[in-house]
Structure formats: structure tokens, C-alpha cells
Amino acid sequence: MLTEEHITRATANKLAKDGWEIIAVHPPDGQGPFTIPKPPRSRNIERASYHPDIVAIKKDNSNIKIILVECKIKKSDLMGDLEKFKDLANNPDSLYFICFRCQKFDDGPELGVDYESLSSKNVSELPIEFAVAYMKDTGNLDIPSKIKDFKCSEFSFSKKELFI
Numbered sequence: 016m017l018t019e020e021h022i023t024r025a026t027a028n029k030l031a032k033d034g035w036e037i038i039a040v041h042p043p044d045g046q047g048p049f050t051i052p053k054p055p056r057s058r059n060i061e062r063a064s065y066h067p068d069i070v071a072i073k074k075d076n077s078n079i080k081i082i083l084v085e086c087k088i089k090k091s092d093l094m095g096d097l098e099k100f101k102d103l104a105n106n107p108d109s110l111y112f113i114c115f116r117c118q119k120f121d122d123g124p125e126l127g128v129d130y131e132s133l134s135s136k137n138v139s140e141l142p143i144e145f146a147v148a149y150m151k152d153t154g155n156l157d158i159p160s161k162i163k164d165f166k167c168s169e170f171s172f173s174k175k176e177l178f179i
Contacts, residue, residue, distance in 0.1 A: 100145045151173050
């Protein structure tokens with residue numbers, strides 16, 4: 016049976032093959048290790064943080080990029096995830112926090128951003144990208160190429176690619 020975990024695993028494998036270092040994977044219905052605080056809301060029933068399905072980092076020439084990915088089986092089910100990305104793109108504190116979590120530090124991973132220099136930049140200059148992943152031919156939802164100032168990509172997989 017096909018599950019969202021198949022999409023998440025295929026996406027993480029694709030990113031790794033493309034030179035991305037996987038920082039965190041948040042399995043469906045699991046506890047994700049990478050939480051991004053949200054600003055306070057008036058409704059108590061809403062989650063207090065974002066939990067991207069995949070967070071990865073990559074050195075591209077001399078620049079570091081961070082990508083956050085949301086995965087669904089059906090493309091048509093990604094509308095809520097696109098809304099999460101729009102909400103996140105409009106929340107500078109959360110965007111800076113992503114960079115804080117992905118910073119380079121002594122005795123840490125080789126790859127990381129220079130948070131000190133990023134913290135003084137305009138939020139539109141942060142090296143953050145968004146992406147969605149899904150199984151091919153599962154809906155006609157339009158995926159934007161940008162969300163606010165940030166690139167948005169999409170990954171789609173055939174059923175055969177998901178069961179490799």
C-alpha cells in the first residue's frame with residue numbers, strides 16, 4: 016500500500032543524490048526533530064510550530080541553500096501545505112529561526128550557514144527554498160514557482176519510482 020512515507024523517502028533519496036545533506040525528516044504522524052516556532056495566534060487549537068517533512072542543506076558554488084519540503088501522496092492534497100509555506104514566508108522570525116537551526120558551529124557538521132551574517136540581511140535574501148513532493152498524475156493543483164520571495168519547486172514520482 017502506498018503511503019506518504021513512500022513519497023518522503025523517495026524525496027529524501029532524490030535530494031541526497033542531488034547533493035543535498037538531509038538535516039531532518041519528519042515522518043507522517045511522527046515527531047519531527049526540526050520544529051519552527053509560529054507567531055502566537057488567537058486560536059488555541061492550532062499547532063504552535065511548523066514541522067516540515069524534510070529539511071536539507073546544500074552548498075551551491077559558494078552559497079549555502081536550505082530547502083523545506085512537504086510531501087503528500089496526491090498533488091491535489093498539497094493546498095494546505097502551500098498555505099503553510101505562504102504563512103511561513105510572511106513570518107520573518109520563523110525564517111530567521113530556520114537559518115539559526117542550520118548554522119555552522121564549532122565541532123558541528125561541515126555544512127552550515129553563517130547565521131551571524133544572515134541575521135543582518137533582509138528576510139528576502141535568506142537562502143531558503145520551498146518544495147512539494149507527490150505521486151505523478153494525482154491532481155491538477157497549480158504549484159507556484161515562488162512563494163513570496165522564495166523559490167518553490169516540485170518533485171513528482173511514478174508509482175514504480177516509489178517502490179524501488
